[in-house]
Amino acid sequence: MPPSPCALCKVNRALILRPKDHSKLCKTCFISVFETEIHHTITTNALFHRGEKVAIGASGGKDSTVLASVLKTLNERYDYSLDLILLSIDEGIKGYRDDSLETVKRNAEQYGMHLTILGYDELYGWTMDQVVEQVGKKGNCTYCGVFRRQALDRGASRLGVKHVVTGHNADDVAETVLMNLLRGDLPRLSRTTSIVTSTPSASADPASDTNIKRSKPLKYAYEKEIVLYAHHKKLDYFSTECIYSPEAFRGSARALIKNLERVRPSAILDVVRSGEDMAKLVPGSDEGCGGACSKGVSAAEEEEGEGGCGSAQGRSTGGEMASVEAQLRQNEAAVDGHLETEITTKTINGSGKQQEACAANGKKAKKGIVPKKSSKQVMGQCKRCGYLSSQEICKACVLLEGLNKARPRNHIEVGYEVQDVSLNSVRDELDATSIRRD
Amino acid sequence: MSNDDTIPITIEFSGGLEILFSNQKKYNLPLPFKDESGEPANVAFLVRHLCDNVMEDPRKELFVLDGTVRPGILVLINEADWELEGEDKYEVQKGDHIMFVSTLHGG
Numbered sequence: 001m002p003p004s005p006c007a008l009c010k011v012n013r014a015l016i017l018r019p020k021d022h023s024k025l026c027k028t029c030f031i032s033v034f035e036t037e038i039h040h041t042i043t044t045n046a047l048f049h050r051g052e053k054v055a056i057g058a059s060g061g062k063d064s065t066v067l068a069s070v071l072k073t074l075n076e077r078y079d080y081s082l083d084l085i086l087l088s089i090d091e092g093i094k095g096y097r098d099d100s101l102e103t104v105k106r107n108a109e110q111y112g113m114h115l116t117i118l119g120y121d122e123l124y125g126w127t128m129d130q131v132v133e134q135v136g137k138k139g140n141c142t143y144c145g146v147f148r149r150q151a152l153d154r155g156a157s158r159l160g161v162k163h164v165v166t167g168h169n170a171d172d173v174a175e176t177v178l179m180n181l182l183r184g185d186l187p188r189l190s191r192t193t194s195i196v197t198s199t200p201s202a203s204a205d206p207a208s209d210t211n212i213k214r215s216k217p218l219k220y221a222y223e224k225e226i227v228l229y230a231h232h233k234k235l236d237y238f239s240t241e242c243i244y245s246p247e248a249f250r251g252s253a254r255a256l257i258k259n260l261e262r263v264r265p266s267a268i269l270d271v272v273r274s275g276e277d278m279a280k281l282v283p284g285s286d287e288g289c290g291g292a293c294s295k296g297v298s299a300a301e302e303e304e305g306e307g308g309c310g311s312a313q314g315r316s317t318g319g320e321m322a323s324v325e326a327q328l329r330q331n332e333a334a335v336d337g338h339l340e341t342e343i344t345t346k347t348i349n350g351s352g353k354q355q356e357a358c359a360a361n362g363k364k365a366k367k368g369i370v371p372k373k374s375s376k377q378v379m380g381q382c383k384r385c386g387y388l389s390s391q392e393i394c395k396a397c398v399l400l401e402g403l404n405k406a407r408p409r410n411h412i413e414v415g416y417e418v419q420d421v422s423l424n425s426v427r428d429e430l431d432a433t434s435i436r437r438d
Numbered sequence: 439m440s441n442d443d444t445i446p447i448t449i450e451f452s453g454g455l456e457i458l459f460s461n462q463k464k465y466n467l468p469l470p471f472k473d474e475s476g477e478p479a480n481v482a483f484l485v486r487h488l489c490d491n492v493m494e495d496p497r498k499e500l501f502v503l504d505g506t507v508r509p510g511i512l513v514l515i516n517e518a519d520w521e522l523e524g525e526d527k528y529e530v531q532k533g534d535h536i537m538f539v540s541t542l543h544g545g
Contacts, residue, residue, distance in 0.1 A: 014522060015514075015517050015519065015522070017519045062541075223510075223541045224541055227453060227512060227539055228512070232517075239453045239454035241457075255510075258508075258542075
């Protein structure tokens, strides 16, 4: 094939074929167009206001690295007047997060941004390595997902930041749309398509953890273009898989998205747009925000379903894919009930009957797979930690209680028994919580 | 194999793909000039060659699926998207730099 010239400048050799419109661009024009489109997303959705302090949820991976780079560029180019900082969560996984955090540290220097790293051990008294030691590799992603969710909010709160941006891209959103469609969970589909999610504060306390806005400036950016942007701008990012879910990236929803893209590249954005349109049809879809935001929905609620791990913080794709695959397997053979009971109970907020039924069947109904009753939930504060929760005790505290109860026994019982003990105690606690609500 | 029978090229893996290739990002390879059926070596042949002769990881399906590069892995031929170059039918030239970048891995 003879080299094609760039569709924009008509001079340089085209190096990029854009998935969304098949246009052929040279490196310089591509970088410029990519940045301009993010700027457009930011301005049309009014994501920021002047002088706002914004924390970038940074994992060292491609998405958050590109997000940090683009936001720095746009902040200077268009004078957003934003105070950008990096916020990283250290799950405490040796050989995984400690390496990627080194990348974040370099990014902080490269972009001249202040970096805060907050560890699970500091927040919860447990590193993920310790959690896995206790509960085993199976199901640990639930803990990680629940903990990470709160960790970003708590970190932001500690830094006096009211807005956290994450690197979710169009592929992530399309994947979530498809999965919620496959689950028949339109209320969640409605929530997860929103570019802004906001956790309405249950109290007027400005120091409260819970009043944090979340947004996804890369929501319309293709993963392919994010990777190409990182490549052509020679950004320093880290790619790895979590050692506790090495198979996660082979998930079926992700594979489906990538196969669709191969056949018809515009499919990804089309799915995102379809998701947005379907969201508008969901009754009560505007009620999730609890009145605290005009177009946003509850962040806590949105994420409640995403109990999975992520290959990056702020990204739930790995875990979600894994859970779809897991669900498919579970549908074929519902075996090995101990873990699932734990997850099932969390899944249904205040729906005791359904919970019992699931538990009785020993079915593996994974968090986020069983559709929630509706998008209407009464949000309150966790009685223990004050975090926003639809339950009296938030999920993180419930999980922690289970972990902490089992901890002393760790030394006197053999491994698999400890595992059962911890999971049973989690389940008991969840049962109790649920019954209290009923 | 003498130099006449091979094409010197540079192969690079990134975005996490290097994990499948002994954690080595860059390979300077002599690629056989002709493929199994005597046709000029193209990218499809290169991919087979990498699978059979370079990749030690048994999880071939993480690199190749249904006879072609797994969806979600970008191929850059001298920095250009392979879709601009004829994809796997592109005939490999001496000194080519061919890069495989995974978009599938997280951070």
